[in-house]
Amino acid sequence: MSRNHWKPNKEANVSVYQQIFIYMKNKIISGEWPDGFRIPSQRKLADEFEVNRSTIVTVLEELKSHGFIEARKGSGTLVNYNEDSDFSLRTINWNSLIQSSVYESNNRVVQDINDLELKDQFIQLGKGELSPSLFPKSTMSQVLSSISNQINYLGYEEAKGFRPLRKAIAQHLREYGIKVSENSVLITSGSLQGLQLISLGLLKTGSTVFLEEPSYLFSLKMFQSAGISLYGIDMDEHGLNLSDIPFSKKYENRSALYCIPSFHNPTGITMPSSRRKEVLKVSAQYNLFVIEDDVYRDLWIDTPPPQPLKAMEETNNVLYVGSLSKSLSPGLRIGWIVANEQVIDRLADIKSQTDYGTSSISQLIAYEWLKGNLYKDHLKAVRRELKFKREVMISFLHQHLNSLATWNIPHGGLFIWIKIEVNISVQRLYLDMLSEGILINPGYIYGKRYQDYIRLSFSYASESEIKHSIAILGKKIRFLSKLA
Numbered sequence: 001m002s003r004n005h006w007k008p009n010k011e012a013n014v015s016v017y018q019q020i021f022i023y024m025k026n027k028i029i030s031g032e033w034p035d036g037f038r039i040p041s042q043r044k045l046a047d048e049f050e051v052n053r054s055t056i057v058t059v060l061e062e063l064k065s066h067g068f069i070e071a072r073k074g075s076g077t078l079v080n081y082n083e084d085s086d087f088s089l090r091t092i093n094w095n096s097l098i099q100s101s102v103y104e105s106n107n108r109v110v111q112d113i114n115d116l117e118l119k120d121q122f123i124q125l126g127k128g129e130l131s132p133s134l135f136p137k138s139t140m141s142q143v144l145s146s147i148s149n150q151i152n153y154l155g156y157e158e159a160k161g162f163r164p165l166r167k168a169i170a171q172h173l174r175e176y177g178i179k180v181s182e183n184s185v186l187i188t189s190g191s192l193q194g195l196q197l198i199s200l201g202l203l204k205t206g207s208t209v210f211l212e213e214p215s216y217l218f219s220l221k222m223f224q225s226a227g228i229s230l231y232g233i234d235m236d237e238h239g240l241n242l243s244d245i246p247f248s249k250k251y252e253n254r255s256a257l258y259c260i261p262s263f264h265n266p267t268g269i270t271m272p273s274s275r276r277k278e279v280l281k282v283s284a285q286y287n288l289f290v291i292e293d294d295v296y297r298d299l300w301i302d303t304p305p306p307q308p309l310k311a312m313e314e315t316n317n318v319l320y321v322g323s324l325s326k327s328l329s330p331g332l333r334i335g336w337i338v339a340n341e342q343v344i345d346r347l348a349d350i351k352s353q354t355d356y357g358t359s360s361i362s363q364l365i366a367y368e369w370l371k372g373n374l375y376k377d378h379l380k381a382v383r384r385e386l387k388f389k390r391e392v393m394i395s396f397l398h399q400h401l402n403s404l405a406t407w408n409i410p411h412g413g414l415f416i417w418i419k420i421e422v423n424i425s426v427q428r429l430y431l432d433m434l435s436e437g438i439l440i441n442p443g444y445i446y447g448k449r450y451q452d453y454i455r456l457s458f459s460y461a462s463e464s465e466i467k468h469s470i471a472i473l474g475k476k477i478r479f480l481s482k483l484a
Contacts, residue, residue, distance in 0.1 A: 008049055020049055020059045028068050028079055036095025039069060039077040104221035109430075109445055116439050125433075125469050126441035127460040128265065128414055129330050134385055136378050140329075140365075143374070147364045154360050159348040161187025161336075162363035168370040169322075169336050176297070177311030178320065178338060186344045188351065189358045191295050191323035191335040192222075197347045198256075198291060198319060198337070199226045207255040210288070212240050214417075214446035214453070216265045217258060228255075232447060237408075239264065239271035242282050257288045262305040263296040263413025266446050266455040270411055273306040284315045295323040295335075298379055300412035301387045316340050324366060326414070327379065333358065334366040386414070386459060393458040393466050400474030404481070414459040417443075420452045424480035429454070432476050438469045 008019040027033040039045075042060070046053045060077065063069045070080040098105075105111075117127050160166060166182035173180065188194040195217075203209065205227030211217055213232025223230055231254075234241045240259055259279065261271035271279075283290045292309045310320040323335035337347060351357070369375045393416060394409055407418045420426060430442045443453025458466065 008051065016049075016051055017055050017058055017062075020051070020055070021062050024059065024063060025066075025068060028063075031094075033079050034094040035079055036099075037079040038075070039079065041076070103225040106221055107219060107445055109442065110219045113439065113441060113445075116434070121437060122434075123438045123465045123469050124460045125456050125466070126439050127457055129326065129460060130382065130414075131385075131460050131462070133462075134382055135329065136381075139374060139378070143365055143368045146368055147361070150364065151361075157187075157357045157360055157363065159352040159357065160185065160344060161358060162360065162367060165363045165367040165370070166336075168367055169338075172370055172375075173320075173322075173338065177307045179311075180338055183341050184338055184344055186337045186339075186348050186351065187358050187363060188335040188337060189333040189355065190325055190330070191293065191321050193351075194321045194335050194337045194347075195291070195293070196222055197350050199223050199228060201347050201350045202289070202319075202343070203228050203255050206253050208253050209256045209258055209291075210245055210254065211258040212260065212264065214266055214443065214450050215258075216260070216293075216446065218447050219445045235264075235267060235269060237269065238275045239269050240275070240279060242275075242278050245282065245286075254286065254288060256291055257283055258291040258293065259309075260293045260296070261309060262294055263299060263410060263415075265296065265413070266415050266441070266443070266453075267417040268408065268410030268413050268415050270305050273312075276306060276309050276312055280309060280313050280315070280317070283317050288317070290318045291321065292318050293321045295321065295326050296413040297322070298327045299382065299386060299414065301383055301390060302411040305412065310338060319343065324369070327382065328369065328375065332362045332366060334362055386412075389458040389461075389463070389466065390416075392463050393456065393470065396467055396470035400470050401477065404474065404477045414457050416456045416458060418454050418456060420454065420477060422477065422481040424477060424483075426451055426454060428480060429476055432480070433469075433473065436472050436476075438472060440473070 006023060008016045008023075010016055012019065024033075033039075039060070040048070042053050042056045045056045049056070060069065064071070067080060069077055071077050106114075113126065116122055117124060160183070163182055165187060166185040169185050169187075170180050170182050186194075186197075188197065199222060203223075203226065206229075208229045208231050209223060210231050210233055212235050214235075215232065217223065217230060218232070234244045239261060257279070259271070261276060261279075263270055279290065282288070290309055294308055297305060297308070308320060310318045318339075320338040321335065322338070324332055325335065337344065339347075369378070390410070397405070397407060397416070397418070401418070404422050405418050405420050407416050410416060420429075426442045426444065430440060433440050441455040441457075443450035443455060446453075446455070461469065
């Protein structure tokens with residue numbers, strides 16, 4: 001619904017209400033909106049069709065009177081696709097199949113945020129990617145021109161990925177102290193596919209994965225869909241608090257420890273070397289392998305982060321996950337896993353069964369960026385801009401939220417994790433900011449306990465958008481605190 005381009009013609013002889021009614025009725029009759037499909041909210045429909053909310057209310061009442069939809073307490077308004085409706089043709093109950101499938105649906109708020117991030121009319125104060133202004137258009141054009149002369153045939157690559165690219169990644173990682181050959185590198189379609197391959201290839205149903213709480217993974221259903229339990233561990237100012245990991249028999253199916261040690265998402269915390277050593281010690285002691293998600297490493301602002309866990313280990317227990325999505329372009333869908341060859345061979349086999357390999361063109365592009373100094377030069381420009389944007393946001397947070405919230409200044413990455421110190425509903429704050437055309441990420445999508453937090457990104461919005469949004473944010477928090 002959110003990507004619909006249809007709008008009622010306000011100049012037509014047929015009323016706008018009737019046009020929308022016919023449009024929605026046809027969606028149901030055609031089976032595009034099957035039995036049990038959740039109708040978007042009245043606000044969302046009004047925005048989509050650019051009409052008053054009262055028009056939507058009238059349309060929904062008409063659909064309800066004809067037996068096309070029904071309101072269910074706690075579930076919203078759903079398509080009521082049954083034999084008593086105005087149509088005789090019936091289709092498969094897709095909703096039932098979806099609900100009983102293996103892969104779980106994302107959190108509804110996360111789905112809405114993903115949807116709203118595609119809309120130009122919103123100021124993106126939560127988006128976890130670089131601003132389009134930082135996209136190196138000129139250099140990318142040169143790269144595309146260069147690879148066009150190299151393309152003779154686009155066939156399947158090796159299961160592990162384009163060998164020259166794997167060599168370039170191995171060379172790139174040596175700068176961080178990770179010494180591996182290209183045989184220990186697997187190219188993935190972004191870091192998220194890497195995590196999915198790990199969940200499918202190395203973790204059995206019933207396993208427990210320990211991870212920081214809050215965590216990016218709590219906003220996804222990937223591990224849970226594979227029958228794997230996530231156990232959140234509290235964080236302190238140095239990251240994962242290892243003293244909170246329970247090693248009782250209750251968790252004897254524990255298998256792995258997941259962490260983002262550099263510029264953590266969502267908190268921005270960077271784990272010092274001493275804590276990284278403790279993580280390695282504990283993982284070896286309790287026979288846990290470590291999934292090190294290091295996709296933000298190259299986005300340091302003040303000083304480079306400590307060596308990766310993968311560079312510090314002696315036991316070969318670490319699976320290292322990296323990506324170009326955060327630092328160059330998410331659209332390339334280029335990520336990698338680094339591990340021992342036995343693990344890489346296993347994951348490469350699973351990948352070949354699922355997609356026969358990452359795009360050859362994307363791999364060629366990534367290779368051109370990594371083989372020389374193009375990527376390094378690009379990162380210098382990115383760091384300068386991130387530092388400027390971070391300082392703008394911090395300055396305006398002090399100006400407008402100084403008595404309302406607390407936060408730490410991240411030394412890299414994209415995010416500032418903010419604790420609201422006054423008594424308000426962050427859910428109401430999220431919706432009120434949406435009404436102002438500003439999208440933020442509420443903290444509860446990263447863990448149920450974080451009802452008093454929000455995650456802001458300083459990487460995507462422009463300077464003027466940041467200033468405007470933070471001023472509005474301060475006003476909204478003050479207003480809501482008076483209602484409490």
